[in-house]
Each structure stands twice: as structure tokens, then as C-alpha cells.
Amino acid sequence: MQRFKKPQLAKYFLFLISLWFYAANDIRSLPVLILSILVNFYLGKQILKTETHKKLLCVIGILLNLAVLGVFKYLNFFMENISFVFGQSYTPISLILPLGISFFTFQQISYLIDCKNNNADDYSISEYALFASFFPYVTSGPIAFHSEIIPQLRKEKNFKPSAYNIARGLTAFAFGLFKKVVVADTLGAAVNAGWSNISSLNASSALVVILSYTLQLYFDFAGYSDMASGIAFCFNINLPINFDSPYKARNISDFWKRWHMTMTRFFTRYLYIPLGGSRHGLKRTCLNTLIIFLVSGLWHGAAWTFIFWGFLHGIAMVISRLISAKTDRHLPYPLAWLLTFIYVNICWVFFRAPNIKSAFSLFSRLTSGFGFIVSEISQSFLTTEVKIFRLFIPIDDSLFATLACVVFLVLACLGAIFPQNMQRKIQNFKPTTKLCYLTIFVLFWSIISLSGISTFLYFNF
Structure with a gap:
């Protein structure tokens, strides 16, 4: 024994x-x-x-x-x-x-x-x-x-048992659950409403759908990663960091150093380097890069939309390498960030679309003229918490829904871009009374916001 x-x-x-x-x-x-x-x-x-x-x-x-x-x-x-x-x-x-x-x-x-x-x-x-x-x-x-x-x-x-690891684990779990339940699921409702009736969208609504999915995917996947790390910490296991504020990236190469980092690491170590990596000239490097991203697209799903999404990222990486080989000059950070963020948004449309035709149908709605966001989308942002504010803002219901949509998206963008990433923060965790109360508040908010079973997007892959 x-x-x-x-x-x-x-x-x-x-x-x-x-x-x-x-x-x-x-x-x-x-x-x-x-x-x-x-x-x-x-x-x-x-x-x-x-x-x-x-x-x-x-x-x-x-x-x-x-x-x-x-x-x-x-x-x-x-x-x-x-x-x-x-x-x-x-x-x-x-x-x-x-x-x-x-x-x-x-x-x-x-x-x-x-x-x-x-x-x-x-x-x-x-x-x-x-x-x-x-x-x-x-x-x-x-x-x-x-x-x-x-x-x-x-x-x-x-x-x-480690009280320190349990404390930081519960903190990471609470904030991850908040990202998923309060932020990602709200955005997901708007995304589903838009994709279910593309032909009814005007340009404003199409932009909201595109941006909402970009943010939904981040908060859903980053939320899961935070929760996974948090649970692992409770068992004294430290998982590798998977996200590092990807929407702060100034180019596509930087984006892939921050997004789904362990997948990028796997493909680099076990496919890109065995193919020759960057050791056999610029042309071979570009070819290897494109292969990696095509495989990455296929890894995400058995559909041409995923393959095309991988192809778009691969082409962007190749162009970035070709430019780097010609010059050391860089665009100013704000402009570089904006171009990267727009391109990533475009690519995510193919990632979400049921087929290539639907993706281009959504893009075509961007030329249909701006106007009020269609009610099916704006109403998705009227969560129970938001409806409380309705009591204090005496405006038309449709205008209030539009205001809620805009404010939610702005706050979600700020949350995705500016704060230090939770997985970085938790590595240098310092327990305080203030953080304890904040964690309890966030956890309680997340629990009361649970309205049903909602799977994580990456469960599909």
C-alpha cells in the first residue's frame, strides 16, 4: 500500500x-x-x-x-x-x-x-x-x-492547498466568467440577430454586427482561458498564457504573438520549423508562412470559410515579411493599430459566416446607407442591468436601445484594448481587500446574469 x-x-x-x-x-x-x-x-x-x-x-x-x-x-x-x-x-x-x-x-x-x-x-x-x-x-x-x-x-x-493560489484562481475565474456571461453572451445575441437576417441590415447595423463578433470572440475565448487558468491555479497548476491583449497589436505578426498563443507556438515548433522556417530564403519563408495559416484555418473547422480566413491572415503575414525585408520604417502606432484592427475585423467575418457567399452579403450591406440600428440588434443590448437605467433616462425606447448598443460597444472596445491582460495580471497577483470585494461583486453579477446554458465558441473546434 x-x-x-x-x-x-x-x-x-x-x-x-x-x-x-x-x-x-x-x-x-x-x-x-x-x-x-x-x-x-x-x-x-x-x-x-x-x-x-x-x-x-x-x-x-x-x-x-x-x-x-x-x-x-x-x-x-x-x-x-x-x-x-x-x-x-x-x-x-x-x-x-x-x-x-x-x-x-x-x-x-x-x-x-x-x-x-x-x-x-x-x-x-x-x-x-x-x-x-x-x-x-x-x-x-x-x-x-x-x-x-x-x-x-x-x-x-x-x-x-495554497490559499494564495486559490485566491488568484478564484479571481481569474470570476473575471473570466464575467467576460463570458455578461459581455460575450450579450454581444453574441446581437451577432446572431444580425446574421439571421442579413438582407434587413443597413450599413450601421452591419458595422455593429461585425464589431460585435470581433469583441464576442475575444471575450468568449479570453474568458474561457481566464477561467481555465483560474481553476488550474486552485489545484496549484500554472497553465501557459494563451492571450496577451491581441487587439493592441500593431500588425498581423504582432496579433499572432498575442492571440491563441499556444496554438501559434505549436504550429511554429512542430510544423513551421520542420518545413524550414525562415532558414532557406525569403520565398521559402513566405511559402512556409502561408502553409501554416492554411493549416491553422483548417484546424479551426471543416469549411472553406475557415480556410479562407487562414489564407487572409497568411497573405497579411507574407506582405508584412516582404515589407520588413525592404525597409525598417514603421507606420505610426495609432495608424498601424487601426489598420490591423480593421483587417482583423474583416477576417473574422469569414470566420463567423456559414459560407463565403454570406460573408460577402454582409459586406455588401455596408453600401446600403447609414441609419438607425435595426431593432432586433439594438434590443439585444437591453440586458436586465441596462433596463434599470431606463428608469432614469426619459427618451424614446428605440433611441434608448441604440444608445445602449453604442455605449456597450464602446465599453467593450475599451476593455479589450486598454487594460493589462488578466493572464498577465494574475501572474503577479497581489491580494487586497479592494480586489476581494471586486471579485465577489463580479462573480455575483455573473451568476445572476446566467440565463441558460451557453457554450464557449471554441468548444466547436
Whole structure:
């Protein structure tokens, strides 16, 4: 019994909690996750043992992971397009999309590659299983590496409750929940109202829909990342930073150093550098960059809209590199920031659109003339909290809804652009009485604002 020490039991307990959390979202996906963990753990062990077949076993493991991902996520997409090319009809196969499959597949591919390169330790099954399934990040990231998580699981001090970590964890969780429930979900209602009836939009309404989605996606994903980090802190686990105020970026390259940082890191380490990175001249560098962003687009979803979104970012990165190779001069920061922010907004339209045609339909509404924001959109901003102010502002209902829309968007923009990122703040957390009261207030506000089950946008990927 001596080998079943408290830390070991804690790992198994946390693993079971992670499986329960995963199954609670969609129990049909659970066998896929468990089999993925067992197969990759076994392959990793074999790769570490052998000296002659490391590369072969690693390639087999990568292909197996990509095959599982391909079947569940991309089979219908590829079959539909192949059938279209050959003039054949195709009836989509009804398949589940296992929750977080893109995330845990990439995590385990990185583990196999590191085993091949002798950059991984010989982990126990409890360590590896918990790393691969840890519930704060298994569904939507960040894409953590084994070398970041498992060493923390081996520190005995991490199995003792830490009041400091619990305090900063609850703080991060509370503000993340606020971003999701109060900000992102309100913006999401406006976005859905706009996309459901594009033909009724005037230019003002189209701009509101575009900006609302840009902000919704940020607050939704950043909110999840804050909540994931917060929960992990409560277990004395420090997750890699995934966001660093991306809408402060002065160019596309800067944007991708700040947005979904762990995904960018994965593609850089395991695809861009193996392709040659920037070591073989400017043309090869530009080609590798474009490949990375096309793959990134496909990783996000099995649709041409995602691929085109990746292509737009790839082209912008290539242009940025070409300009950097010609001159060291830079645009003034305000102008550079504005151009970058506008371009990112344009790209997000394709990310949200159900198809390419719909994206261009929304853009076409920008030429339809300005006017009052359509009521279906402006009414989305009349949350319970906002309606309280209606008692003190004696103006027409439609005008009040428009005012609420404008004020909400301005405040959301300010919140996304100017404050220091929460994931940076929490690394240097200093508990104070004022912060404690603010956290309680934000958490209470978020809880009473919960109006139903609202999934995170990145659960779809």
C-alpha cells in the first residue's frame, strides 16, 4: 500500500474528475478521449525504449492521431468536395465531433514528437492520463505541453492547498466568467440577430454586427482561458498564457504573438520549423508562412470559410515579411493599430459566416446607407442591468436601445484594448481587500446574469 501515497491518489482522483467533466458535456466522446490517451501513452513508451524505430513509431502515432481527427472532423467535408468535383451526390455520414478533439490531439502529437527527439521523460500512466485529460483545458485549450504540466504534478508541495493560489484562481475565474456571461453572451445575441437576417441590415447595423463578433470572440475565448487558468491555479497548476491583449497589436505578426498563443507556438515548433522556417530564403519563408495559416484555418473547422480566413491572415503575414525585408520604417502606432484592427475585423467575418457567399452579403450591406440600428440588434443590448437605467433616462425606447448598443460597444472596445491582460495580471497577483470585494461583486453579477446554458465558441473546434 505504500506506493499509493496521497499525491498518487490525488492524481487518480483528479483524472476521474476530468473524465466526469468531459463526459458531462458529451458522454459519447469519452471513449475517443480514453482510447487516445491509452494508445498515445503506449506509443510514447515504445518510442522512448527503442533506438532504431523511433521515427517509424512516431510517424505511425502521428498518422493515427490525424486519422482519428480526420474521420470525426473532416470526413464529410472532404467527401462532399470530392463528390462535387466528380459531379456525384453525397449524403453526409452522421458522426459526433468529440469535444476538444483538435486540442487533445495536438497535445498528444507534441508528446510523441518529443519522445522521438528524446525530449520527454518516462511518465507514469497517472501522470500522462491527467496531463492529456486535465479538465480546465481539455475542451478548449490552452494547448499545453507535457513538459509544462507533468513536472508540476511531480512536486509534492503542489498537493497541499495554497490559499494564495486559490485566491488568484478564484479571481481569474470570476473575471473570466464575467467576460463570458455578461459581455460575450450579450454581444453574441446581437451577432446572431444580425446574421439571421442579413438582407434587413443597413450599413450601421452591419458595422455593429461585425464589431460585435470581433469583441464576442475575444471575450468568449479570453474568458474561457481566464477561467481555465483560474481553476488550474486552485489545484496549484500554472497553465501557459494563451492571450496577451491581441487587439493592441500593431500588425498581423504582432496579433499572432498575442492571440491563441499556444496554438501559434505549436504550429511554429512542430510544423513551421520542420518545413524550414525562415532558414532557406525569403520565398521559402513566405511559402512556409502561408502553409501554416492554411493549416491553422483548417484546424479551426471543416469549411472553406475557415480556410479562407487562414489564407487572409497568411497573405497579411507574407506582405508584412516582404515589407520588413525592404525597409525598417514603421507606420505610426495609432495608424498601424487601426489598420490591423480593421483587417482583423474583416477576417473574422469569414470566420463567423456559414459560407463565403454570406460573408460577402454582409459586406455588401455596408453600401446600403447609414441609419438607425435595426431593432432586433439594438434590443439585444437591453440586458436586465441596462433596463434599470431606463428608469432614469426619459427618451424614446428605440433611441434608448441604440444608445445602449453604442455605449456597450464602446465599453467593450475599451476593455479589450486598454487594460493589462488578466493572464498577465494574475501572474503577479497581489491580494487586497479592494480586489476581494471586486471579485465577489463580479462573480455575483455573473451568476445572476446566467440565463441558460451557453457554450464557449471554441468548444466547436
